[in-house]
Structures are given as C-alpha cells and as structure tokens.
Amino acid sequence: MRQRLLLLSALLLILSLNVxxxxxxxxxxxxxxxxxxxxxxxxxxxxxxxxxxRGIALLHSFWYEEAEKQFKAVAVQDPHCAMAYWGExxxxxxxxxxxxxxxxVKLGWELIQKAQAIGAKTPRERGYIDAMAVFSNTR
Numbered sequence: 001m002r003q004r005l006l007l008l009s010a011l012l013l014i015l016s017l018n019v020x021x022x023x024x025x026x027x028x029x030x031x032x033x034x035x036x037x038x039x040x041x042x043x044x045x046x047x048x049x050x051x052x053x054r055g056i057a058l059l060h061s062f063w064y065e066e067a068e069k070q071f072k073a074v075a076v077q078d079p080h081c082a083m084a085y086w087g088e089x090x091x092x093x094x095x096x097x098x099x100x101x102x103x104x105v106k107l108g109w110e111l112i113q114k115a116q117a118i119g120a121k122t123p124r125e126r127g128y129i130d131a132m133a134v135f136s137n138t139r
Contacts, residue, residue, distance in 0.1 A: 035060075043121040044081035048074050055087050067091040085115035086129050089136065109136040 037053045037060070044052060055070035071087035078084065089111040092104050100108065112133045120126045
C-alpha cells in the first residue's frame with residue numbers, strides 16, 4: 001500500500017512539474033502551441049500517439065476539460081488504448097482548484113477499471129493506471 005501511495009505521489013508530482021498556472025481567464029485555442037511532450041504509449045496504436053500526447057500537454061496546461069475531450073477522442077480512435085481511459089480519469093481531477101466530489105471519483109474509478117480491463121502492454125503504463133486506481137479507490 002505504501003508503495004502505491006508513493007507511486008501516486010510521484011505521478012502527481014510529475015504531472016505538475018514545469019507548469020506555471022496562469023490566473024487570467026483564457027479560452028481554449030485548438031491550434032495553441034502547448035510545448036513538446038514525449039509520452040510513449042506502446043499499448044495504443046501509432047495513430048493515437050500524437051493525439052494522446054496533445055492530451056498530456058493539455059493536462060499539464062491545466063486545460064482539464066479540453067484534455068478530457070482529447071482523451072475521449074483517443075479512446076474513440078483506439079478503443080483498446082487503456083491509457084486513453086487513464087488520461088480521461090486524470091482529466092477529472094482539478095488538483096489546484098478543488099477535491100473531486102463523489103460522482104467525479106465514481107466516474108474516475110469506472111474509467112480506471114475500464115483501463116485495467118483492457119490492460120496495458122508495459123509495466124510503465126500499468127504503473128500509471130495502478131497509481132490512479134489507488135487514488136480513485138481510496139476516497
């Protein structure tokens with residue numbers, strides 16, 4: 001259990017590093033340059049790689065709603081991409097603004113269960129999914 005909590009803490013730290021929060025209100029620009037992201041997901045199709053990385057960039061930029069849409073699109077494009085459901089679940093948790101309510105935690109847990117049922121091909125991907133499972137199932 002301690003190892004899972006450490007893994008979750010590391011995951012949350014990684015996702016929040018090198019990000020500066022902007023306190024001005026901005027509208028999402030789908031053509032916005034978000035910076036370079038390298039987040040290989042071998043369990044997903046090659047065509048899903050770039051859209052997945054855009055979802056990660058959106059998540060790092062605190063555009064949670066847009067990140068959620070991006071990960072949903074990845075899941076439609078590649079329904080066997082377990083990490084798309086992980087990304088969607090990650091997009092539900094607005095770490096800087098509030099704690100997720102029970103309905104949000106329930107949805108996150110359902111998404112993570114879907115990711116676990118699909119399965120990931122690499123230990124790294126399974127680690128991300130397992131870390132989110134600990135968070136989603138401990139509230």
